[in-house]
Amino acid sequence: MTTQTAxxxxxSIARCVAHFVRSIREVLQTMAHVQATVGTPALKTSPATTYxxxxxIGFSGGFTGSMVLSFQKSTAAAIVCAFAGMPLxxxxxxxxxxxxxxxxxxxxxxxxxxxxxxxxxxxSIIIGPGHVVARMHDVPCIIIPCRTAHGEFAVEVSLKSPAxxxxxxxxxx
Amino acid sequence: MKILxxxxxxxxxxxxxxVLRVLEAPSFTxxxxxxxxxxxxxxxxxxxxxxxxxxxxxxxxxxxxxRSVRQTDKLTPIIMVxxxxxxxxxxxxxxxxxxxxxxxxFTPDALLERVRQTLAKRKGAAxxx
Numbered sequence: 033m034t035t036q037t038a039x040x041x042x043x044s045i046a047r048c049v050a051h052f053v054r055s056i057r058e059v060l061q062t063m064a065h066v067q068a069t070v071g072t073p074a075l076k077t078s079p080a081t082t083y084x085x086x087x088x089i090g091f092s093g094g095f096t097g098s099m100v101l102s103f104q105k106s107t108a109a110a111i112v113c114a115f116a117g118m119p120l121x122x123x124x125x126x127x128x129x130x131x132x133x134x135x136x137x138x139x140x141x142x143x144x145x146x147x148x149x150x151x152x153x154x155x156s157i158i159i160g161p162g163h164v165v166a167r168m169h170d171v172p173c174i175i176i177p178c179r180t181a182h183g184e185f186a187v188e189v190s191l192k193s194p195a196x197x198x199x200x201x202x203x204x205x
Numbered sequence: 206m207k208i209l210x211x212x213x214x215x216x217x218x219x220x221x222x223x224v225l226r227v228l229e230a231p232s233f234t235x236x237x238x239x240x241x242x243x244x245x246x247x248x249x250x251x252x253x254x255x256x257x258x259x260x261x262x263x264x265x266x267x268x269x270x271x272r273s274v275r276q277t278d279k280l281t282p283i284i285m286v287x288x289x290x291x292x293x294x295x296x297x298x299x300x301x302x303x304x305x306x307x308x309x310x311f312t313p314d315a316l317l318e319r320v321r322q323t324l325a326k327r328k329g330a331a332x333x334x
Binding site for chain 1: 216261288290293
């Protein structure tokens with residue numbers, strides 16, 4: 033018997049999450065010299081993002097859906113400073129740019145492990161408390177909580193695998 | 206040395222500049238997408254010594270830019286610097302005319318080594334010609 037969460041097989045979610053866990057650690061360590069401790073992933077039920085700074089990446093092709101890199105503003109400021117090599121004011125375009133590039137690298141590195149031809153979008157950034165990022169209604173969102181010396185952040189992953197999308201038009205069933 | 210940095214992230218371009226400052230008399234030109242980069246290539250009549258190009262960018266992606274450049278310029282070394290690490294993507298980039306490939310995230314040493322390696326190969330090819 034296969035355990036289901038919102039009609040999505042758990043193994044495919046777990047595989048994706050494992051790639052994100054590896055990617056989060058690798059990107060922060062290599063580019064910002066920040067060590068991230070990853071907590072236990074859990075199903076996210078609230079539509080609002082976990083924190084107030086969001087770096088959003090869309091996925092298309094093989095896997096479809098989205099990833100949100102969600103920071104507290106103070107945590108984002110510290111990690112972005114370590115990444116960029118200089119402090120960046122949270123209201124400056126460079127701050128958003130740096131958050132977007134971190135999101136881009138985490139998503140890009142994770143999708144390399146998916147084993148399908150998946151594309152990622154350029155990043156979008158939202159800053160402000162309590163905002164909501166729209167997701168596909170039939171795909172659960174998994175939250176990956178992370179802790180660093182600079183504070184906490186989370187990566188929210190909502191992805192549909194090629195198998196969950198069913199046969200494509202023109203392809204054999 | 207004239208270096209063209211093509212990446213939609215200014216932060217990433219700054220990181221690359223900081224790494225490549227150790228090269229001989231570097232002079233940087235920056236572009237935020239493929240369209241800006243093509244303009245920079247057209248404007249810089251003496252040509253660039255090397256180009257570092259991201260893949261995923263708005264307006265024109267890096268692969269399209271590389272293909273466009275290679276229609277007229279077969280020689281200037283181009284390194285893709287991107288999160289796209291799948292084998293099929295790397296093959297696409299090399300087939301399109303990229304000379305080398307750096308996967309993000311990268312260490313400063315890895316980027317510098319790849320740039321030096323690519324420049325040395327170009328210098329060797331020019332000397333042999």
